[in-house]
Structure formats: C-alpha cells, structure tokens
Amino acid sequence: MRRPGPRLTLMGRPSRGALRLAVALALLPMEAAWAGPEALVRLLASGRCRGCQLSDADLVLANLRDADLRGAQLQRANLSQAQLDGANLGGANLQFTSLVAASLRGADLRGALLAGSDLRQADLTGALLDQNALTNAHWQQAKGIANAQLSYGQLHNAGVQAHQAGEAPAAESWFSDAIRRQPEAAVSWVARGISRGQQGKDDLAANDFRYAATLYDHQGEAPFAKQLRDAANRLTQPAAKEASANGMGSQFLGAAGAVLQLLGPLAVKALLPIGL
Numbered sequence: 001m002r003r004p005g006p007r008l009t010l011m012g013r014p015s016r017g018a019l020r021l022a023v024a025l026a027l028l029p030m031e032a033a034w035a036g037p038e039a040l041v042r043l044l045a046s047g048r049c050r051g052c053q054l055s056d057a058d059l060v061l062a063n064l065r066d067a068d069l070r071g072a073q074l075q076r077a078n079l080s081q082a083q084l085d086g087a088n089l090g091g092a093n094l095q096f097t098s099l100v101a102a103s104l105r106g107a108d109l110r111g112a113l114l115a116g117s118d119l120r121q122a123d124l125t126g127a128l129l130d131q132n133a134l135t136n137a138h139w140q141q142a143k144g145i146a147n148a149q150l151s152y153g154q155l156h157n158a159g160v161q162a163h164q165a166g167e168a169p170a171a172e173s174w175f176s177d178a179i180r181r182q183p184e185a186a187v188s189w190v191a192r193g194i195s196r197g198q199q200g201k202d203d204l205a206a207n208d209f210r211y212a213a214t215l216y217d218h219q220g221e222a223p224f225a226k227q228l229r230d231a232a233n234r235l236t237q238p239a240a241k242e243a244s245a246n247g248m249g250s251q252f253l254g255a256a257g258a259v260l261q262l263l264g265p266l267a268v269k270a271l272l273p274i275g276l
Contacts (some may be wrong), residue, residue, distance in 0.1 A: 043067065055093075075113075105144070106251050109133065152182040153274040159191060160273050171195040186215035190228065190263070190270035197235065206232035224266050 034042050035053035043049040048065065051071040059079045062240035066086040075093045080100040088108045106126040115136040125144030132151050139145060139154075140161060147155065159174030175192035178185065193208030213228035263270075 009230060043069070046109065102105065102237075147181075149179050150177075151184065152178055155181055156185070156188050156191070157273040159188070159195070160271055163191070163195060163271055168195045168198040172199070183213060186212045186219070186221075186224075187270040187274075193228075193231075194263070194267060202235045206235040209235070227263060227266055234262070 014059045034049060034051075038053050039049055039052035040057055040059075041052070043052065043064070044062065047066065047170050048068040049072060050068055051073075052069070052075045054074050054077055055075045057074065057077040059077060059082055062079065064082055064084050064087055064146070067084065067088070068091050069092050070086060071091045072089070073093045074089075074097050075095045076097060077094075078098045079102050080098050082099070082102045084099075084107050085103050086103045086107060087104070089112050090108050091111040092109075093113045094109075094117045095113050096118075098118045099122050100118050101121040102119075103123045104127050105123055105125055106128075108128045110130055112130075112133070114133055117137045119134070119137055119139045119142045122142045123144050124139075124142055127144065129149050131149070132154075134145070134149065135151060135154065140158060149238075150158075155178035159171045159178060162168075162171035162174055172192055174196040175188050175195060178188040179192065182188070189208045189212035193205040193212065196202075196208060197205035209228040209232040213225040216222075216228065218224040
C-alpha cells in the first residue's frame with residue numbers, strides 16, 4: 001500500500017504541480033517518504049524503516065533488534081544503549097551518531113557511514129564492517145572489534161592512546177598487533193620497546209630497539225639506528241638489570257622524562273599517532 005500523496009488544490013481542483021508531486025511520491029519506495037515523527041512511529045511499531053529520515057532522532061534505549069534500517073539517515077541521532085542486535089544498517093548514515101554502550105552484535109554495518117560516530121563501550125561482536133570503516137569513528141573501548149577490521153594506523157594509535165593513559169600492558173598489546181599487521185614499521189617496534197621498558201621488561205625492550213635499529217639502517221636512518229642500539233646496550237648493562245630486579249625498571253626507562261632523554265626525538269616520533 002502506497003502512502004497517499006499531498007492533496008494540494010487550486011480553485012477546487014488538484015493543481016498540475018500537486019499531481020506531479022503525488023505521482024513522484026507514488027513511484028518512490030514507501031520508506032523514502034517517511035521522515036521525522038512519522039518515521040519514528042513507523043520504526044518503533046514495525047522495526048522497518050528503510051531510507052527513513054531520522055537525523056537527530058532520540059532513540060536512547062530503543063529496542064531495534066533485527067530492525068531494517070538500510071539506507072536510513074541517522075546522522076547525529078542518539079542511539080545510546082539501544083538494542084540493535086542483528087539490525088541491518090547497510091548503507092545507513094551514522095555520521096556523528098551516538099552509539100555509546102549500544103548492542104550491535106551481529107549487526108550489518110557494511111556500507112554505513114561511521115565518520116565521527118561514538119562507539120565507546122558498544123558491543124560489536126560479530127558485526128559486519130567494511131575494511132577501515134572505523135578509521136574516523138570513536139571505536140576505542142568498544143567490545144568485539146576484530147583486529148582484522150582495524151588498519152595498521154588504528155592499531156598503532158590505540159597503543160599511543162593506551163600509553164598516554166599510563167596503561168603500559170595494553171599499549172604493548174596494541175603495538176604488538178600493529179607490528180603483526182606491518183612488521184616493517186620501525187616506529188611501532190620503538191613504541192613497543194618503550195612500553196616494555198616501562199614494565200621492566202628490559203631484555204624484550206632491548207630486542208625491540210635492536211630490531212628497530214636494523215629497520216632504520218635499511219631506511220638510511222643511521223643516527224636513529226645508533227640511538228636505538230645505545231638504548232638497548234644501556235638496558236642490558238648490569239646496573240640496569242639490577243635496577244629491574246629491585247623493581248626499579250620503570251624508573252630507569254618508564255618515566256616520560258627518562259624516555260625522552262634516552263631516545264630523544266625518536267621516542268616522540270614513535271609515540272605520536274600515525275597520520276599527524
């Protein structure tokens with residue numbers, strides 16, 4: 001059943017323009033004509049509102065499990081804590097949409113626009129996403145995101161963020177993931193060495209620095225290579241190992257000032273987000 005077109009009249013009879021508009025609306029898919037409050041009522045009643053205009057809609061805590069929202073315009077909408085398990089959001093516009101703590105388990109987000117969307121604490125377990133779809137989204141702290149869905153830059157930047165938050169073990173894990181994605185990225189080896197040094201893992205940190213030095217040699221960056229080898233040698237000196245055994249490893253390398261003093265501009269380079 002098609003949604004009836006507007007009943008605009010001129011001198012008691014439908015105007016030619018009104019007739020054209022009515023015909024045009026009749027030829028559109030039903031969902032394309034729904035917007036604003038009508039679209040909300042339709043969505044909440046039927047769970048189906050393809051192509052609907054729902055920008056800025058308030059859908060906090062809404063139960064939209066298995067909803068069909070393909071192509072829906074949901075930019076800037078508030079879907080915080082919404083139940084969207086199994087929902088089809090293919091091609092939907094979710095730019096700057098709040099999905100904080102929303103459940104999106106098994107949701108189809110292929111083709112969706114996610115730039116600026118807030119996915120903190122959201123559950124994306126089993127969700128279908130395009131490669132690099134989360135590049136410009138706030139996905140940190142979300143659950144269920146497979147590393148395969150994240151680019152090298154996103155993995156490295158997550159490590160930087162963890163480092164800045166003082167979470168050295170998490171930073172080490174993210175940098176390890178970044179290295180697996182792009183083993184030739186010397187800065188990630190340096191960054192992981194720093195995070196390991198902060199935890200007193202001196203031998204592992206030294207190994208990372210030495211491997212990064214080899215990569216920098218291949219890139220023609222001899223000064224960086226020498227700096228890293230010097231740092232590795234200092235870490236494996238008896239005095240450093242004794243400090244580590246006494247629980248002072250983090251004091252030797254872990255404090256931000258000590259890191260910058262030991263590795264200088266190279267440490268700063270390694271602990272800046274990729275792309276800046």
